[in-house]
Structure formats: structure tokens, C-alpha cells
Amino acid sequence: MSTDPVAAPAAPKPLSANEGIKARSNFLRGTIAQEVADTSTGAIGEENSQLTKFHGLYIQDDRDQRRERAKLKQEKAYGFMLxxxxxxxxxxxxxxxxIDRLxxxxxxxxxRLTTRQTFQFHGVAKGDLKKLVQGLHQVWLDSIAACGDVNRNVMAPPNPERSAVHQRVYELAKGFSEFALPKSRAYHEIWLDEELVAGGEPKPESPAAPAPEVEPMYGxxxxxxxxxxxxxxxxxNDVDVFSQDLGFIAVVENGELAGFNVTAGGGMGMSHGNAETYPRLGDLIGFVTPDKVNALGFAAITTQRDYGDRTNRKHARLKYTIADRGIAWFKAEVERRAGFAFEPARPFRFTTISDEYGWHRAADGTWFHLLFILSGRIKDTPGWPMRAALREIAQIHTGDFRLTPSQNLSISGITDEQRPRIEAILQKHGLNETHQVSGLRLNALSCVALPTCGLALAESERALPGLLDKLxxxxxxxxLRRDAISIRxxxxxxxxxRPYIGEIAFVGxxxxxxxxxxxxxxxxxxxxTLYAPSVSLEEGVEILTPILHRYARERGEGEEFGDFCQRTVLAEKKAETENTANGETPSATTATV
Structure with a gap:
């Protein structure tokens, strides 16, 4: 008999703090209602600040005011983002x-228009939160699950009237958004005093014994x-489908929607200096017909629910579950839960992520006009009164508005009779043309960052215009002014x-x-690929200047900027690093890049 000591099994890792908060929350209620009613402070406590995310709310403060308010011994300038x-x-x-009036x-x-095709309000006082949510409810809008550990806002191509296929895809995306909502009534109780919501049923006057609340998808x-x-x-690929946890790529055959190629495991988040965190593109795992979208989504979400890492939130996204267990395992588990197998993926081809600005005739005979809005910020500035123009258009428009994944806005469903009136408003406000705007600016995205985002390490939205001016x-x-180059x-x-899929990206x-x-x-x-680990914006412009000039001189026929960088400066930098590791002196060519 062996006398070797037997190693004790490793103790299970403790769950992250957020797991305890959710478990104690009574299906996302916590004590949010009591804290929102407390007028002694503009803030709420840490536990409730985690739970309000599931209601579409983040507590923030104006970081520009922190130092002065601290000197005056005042509370931070708290406000909420919805x-x-x-x-x-x-x-x-x-x-x-x-939305404009609220x-x-x-x-x-x-x-502000987000990169996930929705609106964000900033600087909302705690005492105004219920007014805001109830105001949205009056026009059949909500903020349920816009944040939090749930399925977030579902993205889709912004102009369904382009074709019957686009319309069908939009309907499926909207249907999945409804399907994947949490079933908890917490939002309606806290913010709407359990008012009847669109599609809902009135509560019985005297319910016998209310059934215990359950979350069949989320737990x-x-x-x-x-x-x-x-x-x-x-x-x-305007929605950047490979960046999604779950992506659906439409397959069109004989002018009809045959189904979707499915991708899984995309995600953009990482931490500087932490090799265990990284951006990842989704894997292509197969094809499904349109009738299987919701069942597939349920299977994928519940797989992540049961196997995702609940001990380390930096390792908790689906991309890490797939990286740890393998895409073959994930595919098999989803098939088992869904009750059907994927078909082989079918051919498809992406050529662009860019919005098509200006006027376009849709398949249904109407028009749409796509407006450029840098960083999605709708406000009136000298020479660019965007907010006034859109307000004026909304008062006469009989179609609708579409927010794009690139933070722009499409005025859609414009009739032949309406077009001259809307065109005149755009002309009056100077918003009808983008021919003077560079291809770089037209393909620029930024996050809000300072002063409201608590995670921001550097400027983004406020710094982007100056960076673009220099570039x-x-x-x-x-x-190269007219060339489409993506910068994030x-x-x-x-x-x-989504900076890690920009041809140029500055990450604070x-x-x-x-x-x-x-x-x-x-x-x-x-x-x-990381090119320079830490540069100022001025240094970034200095680095990019010779690369852009070199691109203009040396690019191949139809070669895009990102492809050129891979072929030249990134390949040369990699070779230089390898040579240096081997004790060789860098060549004059690579040393000057």
C-alpha cells in the first residue's frame, strides 16, 4: 500500500461579491425603492448601485467637480446615467x-447615441429617476436590462425597409430582445408603481396566493x-457581429432569408497589463433557420449561466468560458440544450462596417437620410445645430428614426411628398451634406469617458475632435482625405x-x-495589434504621420489601411522584436518606423 500523502482537494473559489448581491436581491429589488426615496443624499449604496444596472441605470458623478467639491467638504456631484x-x-x-424633452x-x-444603437441620458438627479422612467413609459419605452448581467440591447441593421430580408431580421432581433427580458417585476414595481405595460395584463384585484417569482432563463x-x-x-457588418457574445449573420438565398450563420464568444473588454484578459472575436459555429433563433439563444444563455465563471468577474464573459472549454464543447452543449444540431455554415462575405450617409431610396419606395453625428452627441453647436434640426423634423415626420451602431442617426420612411420639407430643414441647418467630412471622421467612434464614467482613465469623447483635426x-x-479608415x-x-476592431485605436x-x-x-x-503601449495624443499623431504618408505611397490596389499596417509596420515591428531578442541590431528601415 502506498504511503504517499494524498493531496486534499482544492477548496472552491469564493464567489464574487456581485453574486451575493444578486442572491440577496429578491429578484433585483434590493432596497432600491427606499434608497431612491432618501433625499438626504444624491447617491445610493454599493449593493443597490449594482442592482440598478439591471434597471438600465448607473450611478455616476461629475469628475470635473470632484476636487472643488472635496475642498468645500461637499458630497460628490452625483447623477445617474439611464x-x-x-x-x-x-x-x-x-x-x-x-426623449428629447425628457x-x-x-x-x-x-x-447621446451609444455604440449599441440606443439613447443614454446623463446627469439625472436621483429625485428625477422615477419621472424619467415614467416619461419613457408614456411612449412605450423602457430601460429594462439595458445594463447588468443579462442580455443587453439587441443590435440589428438600422434600416429594415432596405429589403424584405432586412425587415425580417429586424423583427427577429426585436423578438429576441423581448424573449430574453428578465421576468422579474422589480422594474415595474419600483419605477412604475406596477402600472400596466405594453402587452401586459392587469393584475387581479385580489390575487389568492401569488406564485413564487422565477427566472426560467436567468435563475x-x-x-x-x-x-x-x-x-x-x-x-x-455595421453591428460588428464578431464582437458579440452571440452573433447572427443573415444568409440570403434567392432573395429570401434562409437563416443565420451563428458566431459565439466575441467580447472587447480587457485590462492593461493583465494577459489573462483580452479581446476576442466570435467563432463561427454553424447555421440555423430563422425559426430556431430564440431556442438557440436560450440554449446559449443558459449554458453561460451554468458554466460561466462566477468567482472572477474579469474572467466571467462567454469568451472565457469558450476559451477554457473549447468551441467544440460549447457547440455540443448548446445543441444538447436546444434539441437540434447546427447545419454547416454557409458562404457569406462582409465588405464594410461604414454607414452610408446621405439620401437613399428604400425597397419599399420610401427614402431615408443618414446623418453623421460625431460620437453620437446630439446638441446644438455653432454651425451644426443638430438638436434643433432633429426636433423640427420629428414634429412633421411620419416615418421613424433609426440609430446606427456607429452612433449616427437615420431619418427613415420618408415619403416622396415629405422629402422636400425634410430636405429644406436639413439645408436650413447645414446638415444635408458630408462631402467636406474626412473618411476618417466618418468612421470614428468614441465612448463617453470623462467626466461622467467612473472607469475612465483618460479622455475620449472630448478629446476625439481635436485628435481628428490634427490627423x-x-x-x-x-x-487621403476621402479614404475610409476606421478610428476608435x-x-x-x-x-x-469596440476599439480592438478599429484600424486605428487609442485606448486610455x-x-x-x-x-x-x-x-x-x-x-x-x-x-x-498593440503598436505602442503608452503614448500621448501628440505622440500618437507623430507616430501615425509617417505611416499614413507611407500608406499613400506604397499601398497596393484596393489595399485598406489595416491590411497595409499588417503587411508593413506591424510585420516589421514583429521582426525587429524577434531580432532584438536574438541579439541582432535592428535594421535602419525598422529603426526609423
């Missing part, structure tokens, strides 16, 4: 006008982390503006310090 649930980014003129009355004096502790779903219709001087000198900027590495590390990434593919199918 994100609307708006599947596919579609809203009516009535809804838009209500933003003016209850939030900071501007609206009492919901998901380990957020879950994101997007639908794409090739040749456009446009370089583009003009190189003859974030104030931290969490990836809200510290005040005016950014990691510079290069070389993603313009169609969103390849990640970029």
Missing part, C-alpha cells in the same frame, strides 16, 4: 420628441456577466466603442496616455 432599451435602434418621432428637463442638456442570480447579441446582414491635416497632405477611442480598456491608460493599436480589418473580421 440607457434606453431600443432593439435595432428604432424609435418613432413621438418617442424621439419625448433629456432637456431631467438630464444634461444633450442626448435567481442571473448571468455571471453581461451578454450581447447582434444581427448582421452582409455585405455590411486630418496629415490626411490632406497625404491625399476609449477612455479605458473595457472596450465600449492614464490622463493623456493611451495604448495605440493598429491593423484591424475594416470589415470587423480581424483584431488590431
Amino acid at each position: 440607457r434606453v432599451r431600443l432593439p435595432g435602434g428604432r424609435c418613432t418621432p413621438e418617442q424621439y420628441l419625448k 433629456g432637456e428637463e431631467l438630464a444634461s442638456p444633450s442626448l 435567481p442570480t442571473y448571468l455571471p456577466r453581461k451578454f450581447k447579441v447582434g444581427f448582421a446582414v452582409p455585405p455590411s 486630418e491635416i496629415v490626411l490632406d497632405a497625404a491625399g 477611442m476609449t477612455g479605458c480598456p473595457n472596450g465600449c466603442a 491608460r492614464a490622463p493623456n496616455k493611451y495604448a495605440l493599436f493598429l491593423g484591424a480589418k475594416l470589415d470587423g473580421s480581424r483584431l488590431n
Whole structure:
């Protein structure tokens, strides 16, 4: 008999703090109602601040005011961000006008379009939260599950009227958004005093014994982390489908929607200096017919619910579950739960992520006009009164508005009779043309960052215009002003503006310090590569200047900027690193890049 000591089994890792908060929450209620009613402070406690995310709310503060308020021994300038649930980014003129008015009355004096096709309000006082939610409810809008460890706002191509296929995909995306909502009534009780909601049924006057609340998809502790779903219709990958936890790529055969190629395991978040965190593109796992979308989504979400990491939130997204267990395991588990097998993936091709600006005739005979809005910020500025123009259009428009994944807005469903009136409004406000705007600016995304985001390490939205101004001087000198080059900027590495699939990306590390990434593919199918770990914006422009000039001189026929960077400067940097590791002296060519 062996006398070797037997190793004791490893103790299970403790669950993350958020898991306890969710378990104690009574299906997302916590003590939110009591804290919101407390007028002695503009804040709420840590536990409830985690739970309000499931209601579409984040507590924030104006970081520009922190130092002065601390000197005066005042509480931080707290306010809330509310994100609307708006599947596919579609809203009516009535809804838009209500959102515009609520933003003016209850939030900071501007609206913001997110990179997930919805609206965000910032700077909402705690005492105004119920007014805001109830105001949205009046036009059949809500913020349920716009944040939190659940399925978030579902993305889809923004103009369904382009074709019958686009319309069908939009309907499926909207249907999945409804299907994947939490079943808890907490939102309705806290914010709407359990008012009847769209599609709901009135509560009985005297219920006997209320059935215990259940979450058939999520369970009492919901998901380990957020879950994101997007639908794409090739040749456009405007939703960045490979960045989604679960992606649906439409397959069109003989003019009809045959079904979807499915991707799984995408995600953008990472942490600087932590190799165990990383952005990842989704794997293509097979094809399903349209009738299987919801069942497949249920199987994928419950698989992540049961196998995702609940001990380490930095390792809790589906991308890590798949990386740890393998895509073959995930596919088999989803098939087992769904009760059907994937068919082999079918051919598809993406060519662009870019919005098509200006006027377009849709398949249904109406028009749509796609407006460029830098960083999605709707406000009036000298020479660019965007908010006034959209308000005026919404008052006469009989179609609807569509928010795009690139933070722009489409005025859609415009009739032949309405077009001259809307065109005149755009002309009056100087918003009808984008021919003077560079291809770089038209393909720029940014997150909000400072002063409201508590995670921001550096500026993003406020710094992007100045960075673009400097780079446009370089583009003009190189003859590249009209070339489509994607640039993305974030104030931290969490990836809200999907920076790791930008051909150029600045990712915040510290005040005016950014990691510079290069070389993603313009169609969103390849990640970029870290080129410089910490640069100021000024240094970033200095680095990019010779690369952009070299691109203008040396690019191949039809070669995109990201592909050029992969072939030249990134390949040369890799070779230089390898040579240095082997004790060789870098060549003069690589040393000057």
C-alpha cells in the first residue's frame, strides 16, 4: 500500500461579491425603492448601485467637480446615467420628441447615441429617476436590462425597409430582445408603481396566493456577466457581429432569408497589463433557420449561466468560458440544450462596417437620410445645430428614426411628398451634406469617458475632435482625405466603442496616455495589434504621420489601411522584436518606423 500523502482537494473559489448581491436581491429589488426615496443624499449604496444596472441605470458623478467639491467638504456631484432599451435602434418621432424633452428637463442638456444603437441620458438627479422612467413609459419605452448581467440591447441593421430580408431580421432581433427580458417585476414595481405595460395584463384585484417569482432563463442570480447579441446582414457588418457574445449573420438565398450563420464568444473588454484578459472575436459555429433563433439563444444563455465563471468577474464573459472549454464543447452543449444540431455554415462575405450617409431610396419606395453625428452627441453647436434640426423634423415626420451602431442617426420612411420639407430643414441647418467630412471622421467612434464614467482613465469623447483635426491635416497632405479608415477611442480598456476592431485605436491608460493599436480589418473580421503601449495624443499623431504618408505611397490596389499596417509596420515591428531578442541590431528601415 502506498504511503504517499494524498493531496486534499482544492477548496472552491469564493464567489464574487456581485453574486451575493444578486442572491440577496429578491429578484433585483434590493432596497432600491427606499434608497431612491432618501433625499438626504444624491447617491445610493454599493449593493443597490449594482442592482440598478439591471434597471438600465448607473450611478455616476461629475469628475470635473470632484476636487472643488472635496475642498468645500461637499458630497460628490452625483447623477445617474439611464440607457434606453431600443432593439435595432428604432424609435418613432413621438418617442424621439419625448426623449428629447425628457433629456432637456431631467438630464444634461444633450442626448447621446451609444455604440449599441440606443439613447443614454446623463446627469439625472436621483429625485428625477422615477419621472424619467415614467416619461419613457408614456411612449412605450423602457430601460429594462439595458445594463447588468443579462442580455443587453439587441443590435440589428438600422434600416429594415432596405429589403424584405432586412425587415425580417429586424423583427427577429426585436423578438429576441423581448424573449430574453428578465421576468422579474422589480422594474415595474419600483419605477412604475406596477402600472400596466405594453402587452401586459392587469393584475387581479385580489390575487389568492401569488406564485413564487422565477427566472426560467436567468435563475435567481442571473448571468455571471453581461451578454450581447447582434444581427448582421452582409455585405455590411455595421453591428460588428464578431464582437458579440452571440452573433447572427443573415444568409440570403434567392432573395429570401434562409437563416443565420451563428458566431459565439466575441467580447472587447480587457485590462492593461493583465494577459489573462483580452479581446476576442466570435467563432463561427454553424447555421440555423430563422425559426430556431430564440431556442438557440436560450440554449446559449443558459449554458453561460451554468458554466460561466462566477468567482472572477474579469474572467466571467462567454469568451472565457469558450476559451477554457473549447468551441467544440460549447457547440455540443448548446445543441444538447436546444434539441437540434447546427447545419454547416454557409458562404457569406462582409465588405464594410461604414454607414452610408446621405439620401437613399428604400425597397419599399420610401427614402431615408443618414446623418453623421460625431460620437453620437446630439446638441446644438455653432454651425451644426443638430438638436434643433432633429426636433423640427420629428414634429412633421411620419416615418421613424433609426440609430446606427456607429452612433449616427437615420431619418427613415420618408415619403416622396415629405422629402422636400425634410430636405429644406436639413439645408436650413447645414446638415444635408458630408462631402467636406474626412473618411476618417466618418468612421470614428468614441465612448463617453470623462467626466461622467467612473472607469475612465483618460479622455475620449472630448478629446476625439481635436485628435481628428490634427490627423486630418496629415490626411490632406497625404491625399487621403476621402479614404475610409476606421478610428476608435476609449477612455479605458473595457472596450465600449469596440476599439480592438478599429484600424486605428487609442485606448486610455492614464490622463493623456493611451495604448495605440493598429491593423484591424475594416470589415470587423480581424483584431488590431498593440503598436505602442503608452503614448500621448501628440505622440500618437507623430507616430501615425509617417505611416499614413507611407500608406499613400506604397499601398497596393484596393489595399485598406489595416491590411497595409499588417503587411508593413506591424510585420516589421514583429521582426525587429524577434531580432532584438536574438541579439541582432535592428535594421535602419525598422529603426526609423
